[in-house]
Amino acid sequence: MNSWLKNILWLSFVILIIVLMSFVKRSKNNRLMGLPTITIDMYKEQLFLNEADVLYKLMDKQLVGEDFKYSDINFEEIEAYLSSLNEISAVKVFANVGDEWGIHIALRQPIARIFNLDGSSCYIDKDGSLMPLSDNYVAHVLTINGFVNETNFNKNIIDVMNNDSLKTIEIIDDLYDISNYVCSDKFFSSQITHVYVNANKEFEFIPRVGRQRILFGSSEDLTGKFKKLKVFYKEGMAKAGWGKYDTINVKYKNQIVCSKR
Numbered sequence: 001m002n003s004w005l006k007n008i009l010w011l012s013f014v015i016l017i018i019v020l021m022s023f024v025k026r027s028k029n030n031r032l033m034g035l036p037t038i039t040i041d042m043y044k045e046q047l048f049l050n051e052a053d054v055l056y057k058l059m060d061k062q063l064v065g066e067d068f069k070y071s072d073i074n075f076e077e078i079e080a081y082l083s084s085l086n087e088i089s090a091v092k093v094f095a096n097v098g099d100e101w102g103i104h105i106a107l108r109q110p111i112a113r114i115f116n117l118d119g120s121s122c123y124i125d126k127d128g129s130l131m132p133l134s135d136n137y138v139a140h141v142l143t144i145n146g147f148v149n150e151t152n153f154n155k156n157i158i159d160v161m162n163n164d165s166l167k168t169i170e171i172i173d174d175l176y177d178i179s180n181y182v183c184s185d186k187f188f189s190s191q192i193t194h195v196y197v198n199a200n201k202e203f204e205f206i207p208r209v210g211r212q213r214i215l216f217g218s219s220e221d222l223t224g225k226f227k228k229l230k231v232f233y234k235e236g237m238a239k240a241g242w243g244k245y246d247t248i249n250v251k252y253k254n255q256i257v258c259s260k261r
Contacts, residue, residue, distance in 0.1 A: 031070045036093075037102040043109040043126075048087035048134040054105065057085070073101070086132050086153075089125075112179035112195075115145040122150060124172075124179055128157035142179050142189075146197035150175075171201055174219035178203060181226060188226065191233070202251075210237075210245075217251030225250045232256050 038051040058064040063078050075093045082091040082105065090106040108131055110123035123131040123139065130153045150172055160166045161173045178195060182188045192214075194206035205214035216225060229250050236256075237245075249257040 031099050033068050033070050033073060033095075033099055033101055034066055035064055035068075037100065039102065039104050041104075041106040043107070046107065046110065046137065046139050048107055048137045048139075049085070049105070050136075053136065054082070054103065058082075070095070078103070087134055089127065110139045110141050111183040112142040112144055112175065113139065114148055114150050114175070115143065116151060117147065117149045118151070120151055122153065124157070124176055126180070126183075128161075128176055129153075130155055130157075130172075142182055142193065142195060144175055144179070144195045144197065146195075147199050147201065148175070148197045171197065174201075174203070177219055177222055178216075181222060185226070187230060187233075212245050213247045215247055215249040215251055221253070224253075228256060 035055065038054050040047070040049065040051065040054070042048075055064070058078065058081075061081060063074065063081060065072070073095075075095075078093045079091050082088055082093075082103070087107055088105055089108040092104045093101070094104070095101040108129075109126040110131055111126050112124045113121060114124065114130075115121050121133055123133070123141070125131045130150055132153055148171060155172065157172050157176045160170045161176075166173075175195070175197075182192050191207050191209065192205050193208045196204040196206070198204060202218055203216040205216055207214065214229065229248070232248065232250075245258045245260055247259045249259075251257075
């Protein structure tokens with residue numbers, strides 16, 4: 001076969017591919033997509049947003065619609081908007097084969113609620129950020145009050161924990177450590193319901209069972225204090241009874257000091 005004929009055939013093939021790709025793209029862009037399928041991952045039924053809420057917000061921003069074609073959908077803009085919502089930790093927008101598309105959302109996981117000195121309130125979430133309250137749902141988590149006033153929702157607790165100068169003046173990193181420990185421990189998550197921050201920036205716990213004040217002190221040796229407290233609950237309190245002591249003090253190393261009622 002002559003070289004010129006080969007070139008013509010090759011050029012014809014390339015043009016055919018380009019035409020086919022253009023046709024497929026045009027057909028895809030004109031495909032009617034409709035509304036997305038929305039799935040939401042949540043923690044312990046903490047439903048700060050449901051599918052209807054998300055759909056309403058997207059339609060209000062004119063980011064989705066029943067008559068939307070594929071070319072009308074801005075996947076990146078939808079992801080950016082949903083990611084900016086306080087309740088959402090991660091989002092993925094995707095299109096399936098055909099005319100179906102979806103949005104997968106993971107909600108933020110609050111582990112404690114702070115009641116500030118100024119009367120405001122916010123959550124600490126599992127990832128180490130402050131989270132404003134939701135209009136849709138109240139999370140039943142560990143509560144914190146006392147000498148604490150955290151209202152800067154842009155503050156990242158992990159950044160505080162990694163900065164020695166901030167750690168000396170901040171208390172939010174200690175609150176995160178305590179809340180995360182309690183939330184992650186099956187025994188303490190069911191036993192400790194409230195944390196009080198006193199004027200010396202020391203922590204006191206209020207248990208669910210019994211009427212004791214647990215004097216925890218600072219966050220120093222946090223794991224050791226919690227282990228010591230768990231042993232006392234399971235061994236000492238089981239013998240003495242839940243109503244015998246007024247305070248349980250675990251502030252001091254290698255000992256527990258209790259006062260009777």
